[in-house]
Amino acid sequence: MEAGLRTPLLDFFRRGEVARDVRMMAAQGAIAPRPLEQLGLLMILTADADSEVRATAEATLGMLPTELIAGFIARADVPTELREFFIKRGIQPSDTPAPDMEEPLVDTDKSDLGLDLPEGEGEGKALTFTQRLPDMTVPEKVKCAMKGTREMRAVLIRDANRMVASAVLSCPKVNDAEVETFAKMGNVSEDILRTIATTRAWTKNYGVTLSLVKNSKTPVALSMNLMNRLTESDVKKIASDRNVPEALRLAARKRAVSNLK
Numbered sequence: 106m107e108a109g110l111r112t113p114l115l116d117f118f119r120r121g122e123v124a125r126d127v128r129m130m131a132a133q134g135a136i137a138p139r140p141l142e143q144l145g146l147l148m149i150l151t152a153d154a155d156s157e158v159r160a161t162a163e164a165t166l167g168m169l170p171t172e173l174i175a176g177f178i179a180r181a182d183v184p185t186e187l188r189e190f191f192i193k194r195g196i197q198p199s200d201t202p203a204p205d206m207e208e209p210l211v212d213t214d215k216s217d218l219g220l221d222l223p224e225g226e227g228e229g230k231a232l233t234f235t236q237r238l239p240d241m242t243v244p245e246k247v248k249c250a251m252k253g254t255r256e257m258r259a260v261l262i263r264d265a266n267r268m269v270a271s272a273v274l275s276c277p278k279v280n281d282a283e284v285e286t287f288a289k290m291g292n293v294s295e296d297i298l299r300t301i302a303t304t305r306a307w308t309k310n311y312g313v314t315l316s317l318v319k320n321s322k323t324p325v326a327l328s329m330n331l332m333n334r335l336t337e338s339d340v341k342k343i344a345s346d347r348n349v350p351e352a353l354r355l356a357a358r359k360r361a362v363s364n365l366k
Contacts, residue, residue: 112142113271113300118149123268125155126244130214132161134168137209137251138275140177141187144210148190169210171196176203177210207277214248235260247272255283262287262297270297281310288316288323295322302327308334315339321349328353337361 117123118131130136132150137143150162178188179198188198234249234257241249243266250261250272262273273279273287274297284307287293302323307313308331317323318331332340332353343349344357 112138112145112275113296114138114268114275115142115145115149117268117271118146121154124243125158126242127247127268128153128155128158129161130244130247132158132165133213134165134209134211135214136247136272137212137214137277138272139277140203140206140208140210141180141183142275144174144177145187148187165211165213166194172199173203173210175199176201179203209277214252216248243269251276258283259286263290263292267294267296270294271300274300281307281313285310285312285316288313288320291320291322293322295324298323299327302331318343318353319346319349325350325352329356332357332360 128150131146147162147166150158153159174191174196176199178191179202246261246269249257250269258273262270264270284301288301301307302317314331314334318328340357341361344354344361
């Protein structure tokens, strides 16, 4: 796929690094990321090495209304490969592109993971999840990453399984405020910070950009680039911040000095 639809979650599937049970969940439409990412997953899985996974992905695609797919592949942000995949299946792009939409196109998962407790029981919900976490399987964690609460995502973004952590960033519910919180964390993987730093929709938010630059775990090359977007006052603070890498601190000092000339 082209860069426009490259996400960490899709890359795991593309590289064949996903266990069969999780691939089957995705083929069934039980993993429910944003629409374009879900279409990308189903496209990848129609070529899966497992015949049952392939057939399931085909069946799930067959459930989707042709008009709905036609609207999405008419969007300007759809990579050529994905659009051509559906054109070859006889679906032509619509004259009217589909509007922005966060909800998945299909969600066949009806299982109860303790995510549907009544409103007002957030503390109990988080506690139940924390108690269950050590015994949860990867598929269960992925479901919680996609459909769980903000508190669940804050835990799973730090999961040792890189695919589980990446699934959090594919959750349709994730917003800029959460991403800013993730960008501040010192105990998330470098991959997570790299994904946030290279996602334009998130780095448009100044708080996210500043948090990434100030996080010592963000790759220095990315921090250097993002620092160009910061205000003079924040650059001065970074120039004296001993919690950031020395190379970044020196670059900030150099920029602050040049601004005085």
